[in-house]
Amino acid sequence: MTNQQLVTMANQIGAFFKSYPDQTQANKDIGMHLNRYWALAMRQQIVQYVKDSAGAGLELNVIDAIKGHVKL
Amino acid sequence: MDDIKYTVPSDRSRTSFDDQTDYGTPAVQSNKLITLSIDGRNVTVPDGTSIMRASIIAGITVPKLCATDSLEPFGSCRLCVVEIEGRRGYPASCTTPVAEGLKVHTQTSKLADIRRGTMELYISDHPLDCLTCATNGDCELQDMAGAVGLREVRYGYEGENHLKAEKDESNPYFTFDPSKCIVCSRCVRACEEMQGTFALTISGRGFESKVASGIENFMDSECVSCGACVQACPTATLIEKTVIDAGLPEHSVTTTCAYCGVGCSFNAEMKGEEVIRMTPNKNGGANHGHSCVKGRFAWGYATHQDRITTPMIRKSIHDAWQVVGWDEAINYAAIEIKRIQAKYGKDAAGGITSSRCTNEEVYVTQKLVRAVFGTNNVDTCARVCHSPTGYGLKQTIGESAGTQTFDSVMQSDVIMIIGANPTDGHPVFASQMKRRLREGAKLIIADPRAIDLVSSPHVQADYHLKLRPGTNVALISALAHVLVTEGLVKEDYVKERCEWDSFLVWRDFVAQPKNSPEALSSELGVPAEELRAAARLFATGGNAAIYYGLGVTEHSQGSTMVMGIANLAMATGNVGREGVGINPLRGQNNVQGSCDMGSMPHEFPGYRHVSDNDARAEFESAWGRPLSAEPGLRIPNMLSLATEGGFKALYCVGEDIAQSDPDTQHVTHALESMECVIVQDLFLNETAMYAHVFFPGASFLEKSGTFTNAERRISPVRRVMTPKNGNGEAGMEDWEITAKLSTALGYPMHYTHAADILDEIAALTPSFKGVSFKKLDELGSVQWPCDDENPAGTPTMHIDEFVRGKGKFFITEYIPTTEKVTKKYPLILTTGRILSQYNVGAQTRRTENTSWHAEDTVEIHPHDAEERGVVDGDWIGITSRAGETVLRAKLSERVQPGVIYTTFHHPESGANVITTDNSDWATNCPEFKVTAVQVTKVTQLSDWQKNYQEFSDEQISFAENLESAS
């Protein structure tokens, strides 16, 4: 999958959780969603992407979620 | 699990639950019981029952012609007259209700005279060609003539009669021969009461009276060819053409329709191994004796000449196919899979199952992928239709399935349909829904397009919220806003049954002014007042039920919308009893089942996540192989990875991703990039054109198994003929092919019958614990959860508490799709389906159903057409960001200005050439319902279509003259 595709998909997930008042919990939920539904290779790729490009194109809450809560 | 091994019942035709008696009038529900005496026998029945029904229950047959228990009594033939002590005259038993203590006589000499006289009149205007009549032996008129002892007909045939009346052969499946009509009006009533189409009338009076179907003939009338009138006709007037051609069937086997998610039960009426007709089973839990044109008539594809019955292999997709034996094909596939996995890694292989497969087939396929391929890369076509339902309902209420039984609609007071078109997609259920609507239930429809239910005979929607495509979530928020701000929430229910904190967060969110109908009205294109009124009706109108379809799920916010629907139902206390609920209308027959069976990459059977250690341990010990705890790739992920060279081998069972998935060019490019594509199907479908191995499948008539319909009803599919996919060798049911492939990969699967597989499923899946073929033989069908607590299944779920424990509310922020209209792409294309065709059309296109739908057309509003100089019937080019195709225009005010609509039943239409790879945020379900496009008048096919035609012709030639190749 291209980084662009993953970035779009991750941002879509982030957008769903954006309206929650408790953003700490919301970030955990984003991370959990990625852990539960994304194949390992996709998670590795997005984590690498965040490292390499400082998460260009990703929303801030998504970057936080990926950094803090994605399991590899 | 059952300790008794399943064996095919010796009498294959009838099982114990299966009572085919015609009781003359419908059953009546009443707690009050009435006892009366009929011919000296005491019988006790519910109050309101007819004397006729009571007699038949007591084992006493009353002659009848115009009555049948699928229809309300009519009292026109007067053959069923009886005498009642203390009452005068000879009342018709079909229209006379029972009363306490009545003494009824059904056989007296006076009654015999009346009946003979009546029959004589009937017969005097009826041809006496019984011996050569198609229903000879299956004709109620004939039976009655015998029963009443008719011996002579005093009125000659010289006078005026109807014997020369002309036949109407216009319908491809049945004939109407008016010379045999006795004007009992069963057909007219069937069309009204069962089907709800009102296509037939009795025109004229007295001798002149005759059955009429609209203006000219059946084909030109409103008739939708459901077959209800044919089923109801007591004579040979309305009869299946196959019976005229082949004679009456000699045995019958109960099985389940393989088309849509209604899951109708049918009797396959057979002559040896040949199907003569499929008739709806009156004991069918989902259909109660009704059917639609697909299940009833469109089964001829099973013997269509296009069907491929030989295993085939080839090195490259540019080579001709080589016919081989089963062993060679299976070994070739196994060697390729091993080679590819050795070279590119385990995860370079995967499988796709289909909602057209039986539960057992899906189960063995996902088992093969997980246990033998050693990866969780298995997905199903539900990915592209109802995956958001699975996700959204699991999150909110805890179970990925509809909450109700179909019959529940008969208790509904308000019906809300969102993004579904039941009369076309789920016709038999739509008939039931229409019955309830004629009884007075209120109807709210949210759909960009005016579906038939908006206005049809005796049905009129109270509100049609004609929202713009892609704005569902704004709609649900606006409706919720009204509930919350106008005090319409059932707080007691919410307090008792839901997570109160989640409710508060949701309540505060939807109460924000930005979610008010006024604020969202212009985005939605629906007046605020209408939104408010609809919300009030929904909250205060009594039992309110929501039915929804792909118009909800196939959006970038599909999962959000499903959760929004659940929020609405919970907030108004509309889950957990009859008449209410959240009802996803599943497209294909086994969408529910294929999801239940663990065909999603992140879930084992029974919706247990692969990372759940307990569940995984259970499957590991049962299967004897280590299993991965990592979710696998979804279909779109597999395809993207294939394009990049990381995914190389695909086992695709019964699914046609090259036609049904979005952005066709992306899909075909991905398929071209793979080294081994194995397709198992009846036909050389679009995906098979990119395949290296072809396993010919067996049709639903050739195999055993189970399907699970939209109401979680598990119904048996029974083998009525030998699989035709042998080419000299023995044919195989599809699960056998998968099991053989598994064996060739070093993991033998020891099943002898689909029943063994179901037993394994039951042993490993709590909600299926009590399911077995034996139980299905006994009960006909069963709705899961079926376990020790609910041995006969569970029609209504979440009764005392949600499966999740407490229901959970989710915030549903409306996020407009990125698929926006622009100057370049100013219109929105949305897609749907029609009654006579099914999904990608592989089956229905190979039947006479093409009489109704020979090609896909584009509906365009006259205003948009005029701007572009397009008139009805013009070829128009439709261009999107993904591609271009050309279809014929159909001017229609069903769509609103700015929106065009098409179906995707024909591959050459290339409807998915233009759909984009946008998808649902949670599940990657493609956004089929919204594509920004431009439309122009053109004179020739698109480049894609021309290339498609060439490629397709070439591929078909590769599969022709196969005999010579072998």
Ligand code: SF4
């Ligand atoms: S086939 Fe169905 S729709 Fe057509 S006339 Fe008969 S009952 Fe009515």
Ligand code: SF4
């Ligand atoms: S067509 Fe058949 S069902 Fe209809 S009125 Fe005639 S005999 Fe009765």
Ligand code: SF4
């Ligand atoms: S297609 Fe659906 S509604 Fe029609 S007969 Fe089959 S299951 Fe029933």
Ligand code: FES
């Ligand atoms: S069956 Fe009762 S009147 Fe015809």
